[in-house]
Amino acid sequence: MPGSRKKYRQVVGMLAVAGALILGTATAFHGFGTFFSRVYADFLYPYLELPNRAKNLLSEQTMFFHGKSTLMESLKELQAENRILAARYASAVEAQFENRELRRLLELDRKLDFSYVNAEIHRREPMEWRERFIINRGAAAGIKVGSPVLTFRRGQTGQVVLCGIVKSVSRHTAEVITILSPHAKISVKLKEYDISGFINAGTTPPSRTQRGEFAVINYLPTGYDYQQGGEVVTGGFETHIPAGIPVGTFDGVIGGDSVFDNRLYVNGLLSPAADLDNIRFLIVLTRKQDVMVPEPKL
Amino acid sequence: MSDIFIILIIFFGIVSQIILGTAGIYLPVLALLIFYIALNFKFLHTLFYAMLCGIMIDAVAGRDVPWHIIIFAVLTVVGNKWASIKQFRTWYFNFIPGLMAAAIQVVPLALINFQSDDSVYFIINEWLPVFAASMFFAALFMPLAALVLNDLGVKLKLPPYRPDLGIMTRNTRRWY
Numbered sequence: 001m002p003g004s005r006k007k008y009r010q011v012v013g014m015l016a017v018a019g020a021l022i023l024g025t026a027t028a029f030h031g032f033g034t035f036f037s038r039v040y041a042d043f044l045y046p047y048l049e050l051p052n053r054a055k056n057l058l059s060e061q062t063m064f065f066h067g068k069s070t071l072m073e074s075l076k077e078l079q080a081e082n083r084i085l086a087a088r089y090a091s092a093v094e095a096q097f098e099n100r101e102l103r104r105l106l107e108l109d110r111k112l113d114f115s116y117v118n119a120e121i122h123r124r125e126p127m128e129w130r131e132r133f134i135i136n137r138g139a140a141a142g143i144k145v146g147s148p149v150l151t152f153r154r155g156q157t158g159q160v161v162l163c164g165i166v167k168s169v170s171r172h173t174a175e176v177i178t179i180l181s182p183h184a185k186i187s188v189k190l191k192e193y194d195i196s197g198f199i200n201a202g203t204t205p206p207s208r209t210q211r212g213e214f215a216v217i218n219y220l221p222t223g224y225d226y227q228q229g230g231e232v233v234t235g236g237f238e239t240h241i242p243a244g245i246p247v248g249t250f251d252g253v254i255g256g257d258s259v260f261d262n263r264l265y266v267n268g269l270l271s272p273a274a275d276l277d278n279i280r281f282l283i284v285l286t287r288k289q290d291v292m293v294p295e296p297k298l
Numbered sequence: 299m300s301d302i303f304i305i306l307i308i309f310f311g312i313v314s315q316i317i318l319g320t321a322g323i324y325l326p327v328l329a330l331l332i333f334y335i336a337l338n339f340k341f342l343h344t345l346f347y348a349m350l351c352g353i354m355i356d357a358v359a360g361r362d363v364p365w366h367i368i369i370f371a372v373l374t375v376v377g378n379k380w381a382s383i384k385q386f387r388t389w390y391f392n393f394i395p396g397l398m399a400a401a402i403q404v405v406p407l408a409l410i411n412f413q414s415d416d417s418v419y420f421i422i423n424e425w426l427p428v429f430a431a432s433m434f435f436a437a438l439f440m441p442l443a444a445l446v447l448n449d450l451g452v453k454l455k456l457p458p459y460r461p462d463l464g465i466m467t468r469n470t471r472r473w474y
Binding site: 021025026029032034035040047048122125126127128175209210 | 345357360
């Protein structure tokens, strides 16, 4: 009997310690979480970046398998594309000068410029594949919280579209939440109707159906005959996100028309323009503190 | 020395899970390794490391709620119970705890990620392949992990893991 009592006490004691350990850990989770996420983000960064480097090295080495004529053709195509881009850049700089001059004449505040940072995906979680990922550029590259993250349009490489926004930044990495994450709240504009709404601003979570995943646009005004297929662009309401970046296509209004439904505004679905399943290269827009373009000589 | 051995196992588990995850492959490597630790080390000792892993994995994933703390605690309890069943000590029987560990990890995560307005298609398309792949992997990985890590433990001349259960002494450490 004393033996069984001792064993019983041991089990009870062990369960009490285990319970205290679990509760204590859960309580201190946020503190520990911050510490470990910093360790991951900066201390383990060089080791976790190794697979990326190996992949890029392998990708570069495959160039040697191409013939000289193929490489020459590719070079010519790239040079032609570069000339077009250089011409477009020159006209953009001219428009920027003009814009600044007009703003000066109208006594408006000077519009700040954006700089572009190239990034690649550093880490990704299969459970949140389309909602969140970590990129291999951080505060050291000038990335700030709230910066828009762009990628190529689904099936096209000529046009960049909004993929998500930066949620948090460490020295070498940044956490990006996509427009399918319920935490990404961005103002958008339906180009066709010239009206504004907000992505994920309500309580309805992004919709997942057989047709794909959709973000929810909240607070669209009533009284419009909304049609599917219209282009949705950024609204420019946020300081860090310029207006007019394509976000996706409008996929119709959700919710019923009963007496129990909201009659003040309507909600709609947004099909993302970015192919969130297959992202490799990204561009992060960061707002410059000082405009880099020289003052126009008048 | 045992603690260094456990930390190395955990480090391998976390890094391999992160690298595989970035490649889009979800496999419960860490859950299986925690189960292995639970089979071989004392309950509170394992629970401490399980909690640590739970925090780390949830911190990396940026989750607001530390679900893995609960999942890994359950794994520790189940692993501890499994260790006391003497009939299943041979290494190849580890496919059964492997399947259990994978199910304990994947099923709650599927339920947590499932939203009330999601269609059944979401479960069939997204979670069924994850569940099937995890079970298949676990059934293969767990016996192999037990075989390799037990051998490694013997070669490193680690002190006895579980003298209280009468197994894993210096001479009879092996599960087979």
